[in-house]
Amino acid sequence: MVSSNADIGYNSKVEGGVIVSKADAVINWIRTHSLWPMPMGLACCAIELMAAGASKFDISRFGAEVMRFSPRQSDVMIVAGTVTYKMAPIVRRIYDQMAEPKWVIAMGACASSGGMYRSYATLQGVDRIVPVDVYISGCPPRPEALLDALIKLQDKVSTETSTQNLFKVKS
Amino acid sequence: MIAQDLLVALQGVSSEVAERESADWPSFNCPIDSLVAVLKVLRDNHGYDMLVDATGMDNGVDASPRFTVIYHLLSTANHVYVRVAADCADSENPVAPTVSGLWPGADWHEREAYDLLGITYENHPDMRRILMWDSYPHHPLRKDFPLAGHEDDLWDEEIREETGTKVIPAPMAGGPFVSKSSNFEAQKEPRAKDESWNEKKEKPEG
Numbered sequence: 089m090v091s092s093n094a095d096i097g098y099n100s101k102v103e104g105g106v107i108v109s110k111a112d113a114v115i116n117w118i119r120t121h122s123l124w125p126m127p128m129g130l131a132c133c134a135i136e137l138m139a140a141g142a143s144k145f146d147i148s149r150f151g152a153e154v155m156r157f158s159p160r161q162s163d164v165m166i167v168a169g170t171v172t173y174k175m176a177p178i179v180r181r182i183y184d185q186m187a188e189p190k191w192v193i194a195m196g197a198c199a200s201s202g203g204m205y206r207s208y209a210t211l212q213g214v215d216r217i218v219p220v221d222v223y224i225s226g227c228p229p230r231p232e233a234l235l236d237a238l239i240k241l242q243d244k245v246s247t248e249t250s251t252q253n254l255f256k257v258k259s
Numbered sequence: 260m261i262a263q264d265l266l267v268a269l270q271g272v273s274s275e276v277a278e279r280e281s282a283d284w285p286s287f288n289c290p291i292d293s294l295v296a297v298l299k300v301l302r303d304n305h306g307y308d309m310l311v312d313a314t315g316m317d318n319g320v321d322a323s324p325r326f327t328v329i330y331h332l333l334s335t336a337n338h339v340y341v342r343v344a345a346d347c348a349d350s351e352n353p354v355a356p357t358v359s360g361l362w363p364g365a366d367w368h369e370r371e372a373y374d375l376l377g378i379t380y381e382n383h384p385d386m387r388r389i390l391m392w393d394s395y396p397h398h399p400l401r402k403d404f405p406l407a408g409h410e411d412d413l414w415d416e417e418i419r420e421e422t423g424t425k426v427i428p429a430p431m432a433g434g435p436f437v438s439k440s441s442n443f444e445a446q447k448e449p450r451a452k453d454e455s456w457n458e459k460k461e462k463p464e465g
Contacts, residue, residue, distance in 0.1 A: 206429040
């Protein structure tokens with residue numbers, strides 16, 4: 089006769105408060121829900137970025153409300169606006185100052201491709217100078233689009249092999 | 260007649276001041292040597308106390324004189340404008356006197372004209388580029404500057420080596436880019452009018 093056995097499976101008396109999981113799953117879960125943005129506001133997209141941070145759209149619902157104005161403390165650079173060739177090396181330098189792991193969102197037409205500024209003075213897409221993870225269309229995009237991009241980035245972060253990256257030797 | 264009175268008064272400063280063709284406000288051509296004196300008279304004796312705009316103009320690659328500096332003044336008491344233009348003597352290295360001594364606000368206007376047209380202002384307190392980066396070799400508003408721009412190096416040597424990115428010409432690629440009127444938000448995104456060519460595909464001949 090088979091009786092129910094409380095000793096099989098999770099037993100809090102035996103195992104205490106311990107949950108067994110994969111390191112990747114834990115690290116990615118932590119990273120996913122606390123993406124601290126580096127607001128690289130360069131044009132009108134920055135206004136929508138501010139709106140996304142304010143109470144109506146409330147980016148803090150996704151754990152990204154801690155806008156850090158120091159690259160040393162941020163995880164995701166949101167390039168919001170037109171990047172001129174004069175500004176481009178500075179954007180890259182700030183990206184280099186961010187600690188790993190780091191991601192980039194190209195917000196709006198200008199940051200993604202130069203947008204309406206097909207000009208001698210405008211960098212034709214910020215991906216020419218920093219690696220971009222998520223592009224947002226729109227001129228400017230609505231705050232919802234930014235939130236959507238953030239969720240897409242969270243999906244991406246949650247599938248990364250973080251432990252391998254952690255111990256990876258840079259060649 | 261404001262224009263006639265002003266012309267007489269300004270010819271007292273320099274006999275070479277002449278009326279300039281204008282569709283709106285009184286406008287004068289002025290020899291560049293007496294430009295500052297003429298503007299000072301307009302400011303002090305005729306109430307044109309506000310410098311609305313200081314700019315320059317390229318009359319064409321083969322034109323002589325090639326460069327002209329232009330000043331728009333406003334009388335804040337009488338609400339009337341006046342325009343003063345002066346041709347730069349040298350077409351290769353155009354030089355104009357600064358009026359930042361009369362109006363401190365002319366400082367940045369003249370830096371912009373220097374940046375985009377290459378007109379050097381004598382005795383300017385801070386004659387640097389204002390929009391383009393300091394090592395940029397061209398003057399984009401000159402008539403011989405192509406619309407797409409020139410290929411150049413990025414100004415930061417470290418970033419240039421790290422990324423391999425260059426300043427590239429940006430041809431209009433089928434532009435201008437216009438948004439169609441549509442009830443659907445997605446179809447309102449600006450697109451090139453002529454989509455037969457783009458960055459990767461050459462523009463068809465003819």
